[in-house]
Amino acid sequence: MNQTLNQEDSKNTLRKIEDDLIRPLRNHKGFELWILFLLLMFIIGGYAYIIQLKDGLGVTGLRDYVSWGLYISNFVFFVAASLIGMLISSVLGLLKIKWITPISRIAEMIALAFAMWAGLVIIIDMGRPDRFPYVLLHARLQSPILWDVTVVTTYVAISTLLLVLPLIPDASILKRRMTDAPKWQQFIYTMVSSGWIASPEQYAIIRKSMRILAILIVPVALAIHTVTSWLFASTLRPGWDTTIFGPYFVTGAFVAGVAAVIIGMYFFRVNYRLANYITDFHFNRMGQLLVLVSLVYFYFNINEFLVPAYKMKTMDVHHLHGLFAGKHAVMFWSVQLFGLIIPLILLIFRPFRKPLPIMVISIFVIIGAWLKRYLIVVPAQEHTFLPIQNVPENFMVYQPTAVEIMLTLLPIAGVLLIITIIAKLFPVIPIWEIAHEKGVDESILK
Amino acid sequence: MNRHIYLIFALIFFGCLPVLTYSQAVWTVSSADAAKKNPVPANDKSVNSGKSLYNAQCKSCHGDPGKGNGLPLVPKPQDPTSDIIQKNSDGALLYKISNGRGAMPRFKDVIKDEDKWNIINYIRSLKKGKTASSETSVPDAIIQSFEGKVELAFRFVDSTKTIIVKAVNPKEGVLIPVPGLGITVFAKRYFRDLKLNADALITNADGEVEVDFPGSLPGDSIGNVLLLARVTEGVSDSVAVSAQIGWGKPFVYINPRSERSLWNSTWMAPWWLLLSYFGVVIGVWGTIFYIVLEVGKLKKIGSQQAS
Helix, strand or coil, X not given: CCCCCCHHHHHHHHHHHHHHHHHHHHCCCCHHHHHHHHHHHHHHHHHHHHHHHHHCHHHCCCCCCCCCCHHHHHHHHHHHHHCHHHHHHHHHHHCCCHHHHHHHHHHXXXXXXXXXXXXXXXXXXXXXXXXXXXXXXXXCCCCXXXXXXXXXXXXXXXXXXXXXXXXXXXXXXXHHHCCCXXXXXXXXXXXXXXXXXXXXXXXXXXXXXXXXXXXXXXHHHHHHHHHHHHHHXXXXXXXXXXXXXXXXXXXXXXXXXXXXXXXXXXXXXXXXCCCCCCCHHHHHHHHHHHHHHHHHHHHHHHHHHHHHHHHCCHHHHHHHHHHHCCCCHXXXXXXXXXXXXXXXXXXXXXXXXXXXXXXXXHHHHHHHHHHHHHHHHCHHHHCCCCCCCCCCHHHHCCCCCHHHHHHHHHHHHHHXXXXXXXXXXXXXXXXXXXXXXXXXXXXXXX | CHHHHHHHHHHHHHHHHHHHHHHHCCCCCCHHHHCCCCCCCCCHHHHHHHHHHHHHXXXXXXXXXXXXXXXXXXXXXCCCCCHHHHCCCHHHHHHHXXXXXXXXXXXXXXXXXXXXXXXXXXXXXXXXXXXXXXXXXXXXXXXXCCXXXXXXXXXXXCCCCEEEEEEEEEECCEEEECCCCEXXXXXXXXXXXXXXXXXXXXXXCCCEEEXXXXXXXXXXXXXXXXXXXXXXXXXXXXCEEEEEECCCECCCCCCHHHCCCCCCCHHHCCHHHHHHHHHHHHHHHHHHHHHHHHHHHHHHHHHHHHC
């Protein structure tokens, strides 16, 4: 596979790859309908946001005691899902694992889309979004919130570069092939290709830069979710006051991210007809990866719940009882069973790692991951150290309102929209890297 | 339902039984206890201390001395000026304060013996028609209104750290001491001034009261304390005097915000935090800009080789 082909074979192989991967960019069947659907979600969410801007956060279920609700759960989930870019293209890439080539761009797109919207979800949670600049203007270096803002911004920047750098040679190919595309689209290709002529110096720069970024993103990605966990763990609340929150969040993020990538892989394999590139072998490997990260996450779950439950400290009792047998028990056990344990057991068996079964299992995993964030954020706030007295009924229990649920559609549609647009402008699989693997002469990759 | 009512009545009756029994019994004190002599001299200091203790521990049931406004309990807590109390010997009073009876609590372990004697001295000082003895110069009561002019003056005894406040009435160039005025000494502080004596002290025949300076009282950076004496009973509040004395513990205030800490403002954050934050941010963003510059080189190479 890696031997160099002669000039003639190179041209033919490249032609075949280009045809396969560029075809979906021209085929718009069902595309308008999908965009329309996303826009509808956008409009519903936007309408809810206008209500919230007009009437304030009172339209949400957030009150004095539970002041972090669905929005912060969404934020933690979005940050979690974005971590996958680091695992796939950086950790596995640095380990020189070959099978990630066709799915690395899918992982990067998911990472960038979720990371960008994570920042915006936080603004949705602000009653006065016009005061967002104050986070920086009146910054407190001692506050984990400032660290979080810093690290999310940094992660978005690095993820953008990690997505754009491998696009440069592809954009050059697209400039040559997509001559019938609209002017603005050709302009984008020209801009992104940055004068690519496939010279050895240019290859050296691209490869070196990607290697530096791949190393740099590991600590930044670990930091983004560790700092997010510190927003909780740096308090004294039962359920949050734990030292394993950093790794607990990071491993949980890998589970959510791998599931997201598997769903993306399945979607592009079917809709973009890429079964020859994203093969059963890739699903099998991703399934094994999901088993691995789920096992690690399962291990952290045991630590997170078994150790406090063994000790049952006075304040932990209310929290743990609420999760194990109280008002959150149904959600808690559903998430643990259907979102973690059953998927974990099923995926050990090879037939479940076929594309369709694993995609269905991944949907369960990702819904479980999202609800898990809700279970981390909300129940811990229902048990305060000081007695709750003389407050209205709705201060004591948190229930997301219609506005919050509608507004949750906005970032979800936003993530899907970003992925859709990138996947419509550029091939979801890097042409030049696949061609290189097939032994195509590098100098004609332009 | 009826049966319940009987039950309640029965409970109330039996509940009151011990009290009723007590009210009829004579409160006997053994002759040895009754014969105990008061070892604490009945001077100003003891009586004033006894007054504070009485107000804190006894007044809630026994009421204001002489007014007979004690609580309507059975048996009734007697007024300390009444004969029922006054005819007790000092030793009998000590026994009764110490052991209590019925609703009257045991003060054996609550109040020190010396303080119990102070209370007894105070109770004795309230005795109707009592004339000033040779050992005490406490007047019978606070004078209700003093017509003349009153001036206050501080005098300090360094050896014992005692504050003496003297009340005088300047009349035709002569300063006549004013007895029977209630005087309170304060130390100046933020918000309400600190009382050095809980209840007003009553000036003796020399027009003087004595207050001990509390050894633990903090002063300013060199130990200066601003004292304030005010007539709080007898004449209007406006008669006051103040003076500064260097008896306080020197106290140097260190503003917690003058040190680097997590709770301080951003630029007063600990060095390790500033260095790690800016170190990491500059390191990471420096690398990002380096990559962006490298990508810029791509274009240069492309245009050079094309030409």
